Amino acid sequence: LNTHGHSADALRDLIILITVVCTVVWLMVVGFLLWALARRREVPRRDSDTERKMALSIRLAIAATILTVAGLTIASFYTTRDLNSSNGASLTVRVKAQQWWWQFAYQASDQEPPFLTANELHIPVNKDVRLELEALDVIHSLWIPSLAGKLDMIPGRKNIITIRATRPGIYRGQCAEFCGLQHSHMAFVVVVEEGAAYQRWVAAQAAPAVEPAMAEASAGKAVFMSKPCAACHTIRGTSATGTSGPDLTHVASRRTIGAGLLETTRGSLAAWIADPQTLKPGSNMPLVPLTSDELRQISAYMEELR
């Protein structure tokens, strides 16, 4: 039945165990039911001998139920304990969920201010990573099925989950608590990398945005700064310091935009900027009227923000 599984290995084992046990119980019940129906008999039985036999078997069945259930409880208790036996996380990422995207705040080093990124979480392989979960508006829930079970993000509370990936790769994560219109499109990508690759990524992300090279992109930058965009988005190293939208310093380096909605390409960037409300109805990014030139310029600029 079950698919993925990694640091969620313990979970997978438990799931298989419980599923098997329950399937067996179900088969026994249905098997007995069929036998009871298939038995040939002339008259309904109600003599005291039968009644006594039935009472005995029921008592046995109840005892078996109690044992099974107790067994499953203990099994799940031990798994829970297992899951929480992490030993000191090497890295902490603060996750802020909001309608309908994710912000990940990394503390690159103690001196530097944290850098922000959105909808893409990078972690080093085989390291415990501590995620501090907060919600800015309503309840969301962080779920990376291949790595761990889910944990809710609740306004006014802070939950902490520790994950550990055992194999490099790209995994999908998503919001698992209904949070309004675009709950369906609130996914993110988890990239698990070897240490060196991860360090390279951190360095790249911590750096300010590159200056646009092409003329079209420079024009795009100017448009970006003069339009409302800059009021919502930050591009480090420029005058754009808005905070209500995702940090765009390195948008084009991310695999997706719009919280897992579209793959990042020049075309999808343009489509998104031209009309976010059709692609993701209700999203908190408004349609900013742009001429087609401006649109082309801005997307060129975005595409250079690697």
Next chain:
Amino acid sequence: MTRDQGARVPLDVDISDAELERQLKETWSSKPGLWGAISTVDHKVVAGRYIATAFVFLILGGLLAMAMRLQLSQPEARFINPDRYNQIFTMHGSTMMFLFAVPVMEAMAAYLVPLMVGTRNIAFPRLNAFSYWIFLFGGILIWVAFALDTAPDVGWFAYVPLAGPQYAPGKRADLWAQMITFTEVAALAVAVEIVVTVFKQRAPGMSLDRIPVLVWAMLVMSFLVIMAMPAIMFSSTTLILDRLVGTHFYNPAEGGDALLWQHLFWFFGHPEVYIIFLPAVGMVSTILPAFVGRPLFGYMLLVMALITTGVLSFGLWVHHMFTVGLPRVGESFFTASSMSIAVPAGIQIFCWLATLWAGKPVYKTPLLFILGFIVTFVMGGMTGVMVASVPFDTQVHDTYFVVAHFHYVLIGGAVFPLIAAVYYWFPKMTGRMMSERLGRWSFWLIFCGFHLTFFPMHILGLWGMPRRIYTYQPELPWTSLNLFVSLSALVLAGGFLVFFVNAIRSWRNGLPAGSNPWGAATLEWATSSPPPPYNFRRIPVVSSLDPLTPGENELPVVAGLRTDRRELLVTSVVEALPQARESSTTDSVWPFWAAVATSVMLVWSIFTPWAVVWGSIPVAITLIGWFWPKGSPEDES
């Protein structure tokens, strides 16, 4: 006391059965026409309406389900926009739970319990009528809102802050909360009636150990309603207050707490599922013996199991909140308590299996649905045990796995028995049999359609498909299964269609049923089908668990009741010894007006708190009209 005036009042002794029936009919019948229809307090009429209305809501809710399945049948479909989709699944869940499942079970109780305990009307018949009107108005309110595109869109458990003042502008969430108030008032009223009917109006001799299992189930259900519903009343009221007058119960910025809502909701919400399920247990236990030709095995065990389930159900609400990040010890406790529910559930299943094993099954439609129930419910119970494990649940919570679980237990565990019950009691209620041929068709379509629809949802859940999404992306591996599910849902809907067609056709021209077509042993079969307004010509006397023995055609009864007023017997709680000849109230339009006044107040209060002040005046007036004695014989003592 006016006991010795007895000579002047008409009693039911020393007159012919025909004459007695004529007099009783005169006393107990409702007036014809619209006025009579509005003012009737006959529990059978009111409950019949209740049941019919609830089934209408099942159809409406089912149609919404079909709309969801349409939207989900392919990735990034655009049949329904997200706003509408959110309204649809909220309405589907709320309609099914609050306007179909709970009311239909209460209504079955209101119909059957008075007949099964051998009395002439439910206790507080006017309250019963009031309850129906309130339920109806609440349902209309929310469906009108849906038609106007202002239906709630926050899910059937309306978590704050999404449903709070900041993130749910407009009146949608208020309408949801107020609909809850309507249905809870209605449910509480019926619960009180059932408790009192069972405690005080049982036929003489029906001591506690002779109460039919169905009546026990309804009694436990009523207590669950009484203890659990205040929680949802409290939470929906405080939600409205937060939204309307700016209180801060759920606002973390001012010391409130978002989890408080979840605790309150599930403190109600979990017992709620047993409010739906326990009556179904009662139905199965009552129907089964009639089709295997032997009494139920393990009466005492079953009754104990019912009570245990009821008590335990208050100790597991946290299993709906396993992923909110509560302390681990606490969660383990709730895993243990949730799993322990498997024990009483198991007892029930084992008793039924034993009954089947020792009996000689006659495969009529009701029995088919019961067998379908056993297969399906046990599976739903197993997935219940799975999600009761915290680590397991962290993977499947809020996915289609849970959706599969609860449809297995709700439809497999409650709707199947309910349909069996309709097939079984339809002859009693209408005097006509339902078609056996269509019955088989409906069973196989519903049974197969159900499993084909909902089994794949387990897999979808394990593949990571969250619930409450209006669409998904084509690159995810869910597409083909979703299409399959949607197509299977058509089969399921077809099965329901056959069932409804069967019911409507048989109601008009089914075969006449006679008073006891199944040869059953409980008291409702002792009277004609459909029962006369006074239920029993004379109130029966009970001396065993199965008052009707086959072949016997004499019924031990009580005499000495007056025929010129609505009189029934009040008996003691434990032994059911006669205590008094109590009167049952007459028809009255006041419950209707009181319901109108209450509805106006409740709807108005969505807009201004002052409605509670001004609106309560007409409510008080109608209530006084309701209770003020009219000097009828019923008021004598």
Next chain:
Amino acid sequence: MKDRIVLDASALPMHGMGAASPTWWATCAFMLIEGSGFALAIAVYLYLMSLAPSWPMEAPPPDLWAGTWLTLMLIASVVPNVLVSRWAHRRDLRKVQVGLVVMTMLGIIPLVLRAFEFTTLHIRWDDNAYGSIVWMLLGLHTTHILTDVVDTVVLACLMFSRHADNTRRYGDVQDNCMYWNFVVVAWLPLYGCIYGLARL
């Protein structure tokens, strides 16, 4: 099916009193509903208290005088209440009439005190969660006093009308008395929360 008469009920009374009356049981059931409501409200109070860094939140605890006077009034009212119930049991119309008038007064005075009580809370319902729950507790209890007073007034009117001398009415009076006792008893833990716990 034919009837075989095995029992004669004609000698039974035409209305039962106390535990033999369905109304009595219904009153109990409603008390159970409302009792659950109060218990939950208190649980919420304790829950919010356990979350808050300080309690009461950003406000001094409520002044004692109005609440305490009200509590004393309520407790005192139990005595005439029990008497009325007893008189009703004995079907003593005159005394019941007087008693109901007295009980109406004893119901209205707490309502007046309650109005003052709201002014001694030092917090509004929309200030913070503490304010919300305190107002909720008081409001919930006030509606109970209010409904019972209205019920008492209606009963008083009935007892002066031609419907008065009837076992049914006396039963109603007794149920009303029982309900008032419930309203009083329910107040005590609320008082403990609002005034006691806020001072710890």
